[in-house]
Amino acid sequence: MRQDAHNSGDASAAPCAGLRIGDMAPDFSARSTTGDVRLSDYRGRWLVLFSHPADFTPVCTTEFVALARAAGDFAQRDCALMALSVDSLFSHFAWLRMIRDRFDVEVRFPILEDPTLVIGRGYGMVAPGDSDSGAVRSTFFIDPEGVIRAMTCYPANVGRSTPEMLRMLDALQAVDKETSLAPANWQPGEALLGQPQADLDSVFAAQGEADWFLGKAGAGARR
Structure with a gap:
């Protein structure tokens, strides 16, 4: 896992950075279910980066099913999806296989592994001394310039609303246009x-x- 520098320095050296709306999204590279991923490669289009505490958890499973089914709706808005979890790449593979077999839907957007919590800490999702990923339930709406335009955070026992994620994206794009x-x-x-x-x-x-x-x-x- 590699964490790169961003506009205010190396995020790995400043854990729990406390990112705010209007900040540049810290760049990073990591392994994912679709191969190696670098955040800055998504410049030029919108990106929704969202995290979950662990694979094989009830609420997160329902979220991934819903988001996989709505992936085309995000693509129509020129927006990519990217997920993040502390679990290993092979745990992700096993979970996605279960989701496909149980719910008849394939999750094709990348799911990153973050076993050392370096990305979670760099984005302020996890406090510096935390070893528990339970707080990693954040969503970042990143515009084509790499700027964080909106953030949401959910508790582990309440799932995200896919329609609200799409509405947020629609609203951000609409206010930019007009x-x-x-x-x-x-x-x-x-x-x-x-x-x-x-x-x-x-x-x-x-x-x-x-x-x-x-x-x-x-x-x-x-x-």
Whole structure:
């Protein structure tokens, strides 16, 4: 397992880095179920990097089944999926074989091995002194420039929502396209919000009392 330097130095030398939205995603290379993987090779498209505590766990198994079935939906959005676990490559293989035989779905996106927790620590998923991977339940939405645009973290006993992951991706892509804002519960095809006006004349000239900061952005984003 190899961990490379990133914009603020070597992530392996600064465990539990406390990454934030807007940071560059730390680069790394690792073995995976689809061969050797380097994060920076995914530049130019969106990437969802998500982690799970261990193979052969109930909640994670349901997540991988759901994500494998939705892989085409992510691909349509020019987004790759990449999973991370502390388990070994051969444990991943055995788990994926079980998933295929039991659920009739093949997991074809890469699953990385992270037995020394170097990637988990570099991404701040695991505290420096932790030897337990139970906290490794994070998701990072990384844009084509390699910037972390959103992060979510779930407990071990609650599974992720695949529709919400897709909605997050749709919203991030939509606000980039229109330089606008996605309101609560926004869905593709619905109107986005415009950026608030930043000068007093525009505030006083707005037709409605809230239009200067709560107005729609054009006709909205459409897929």
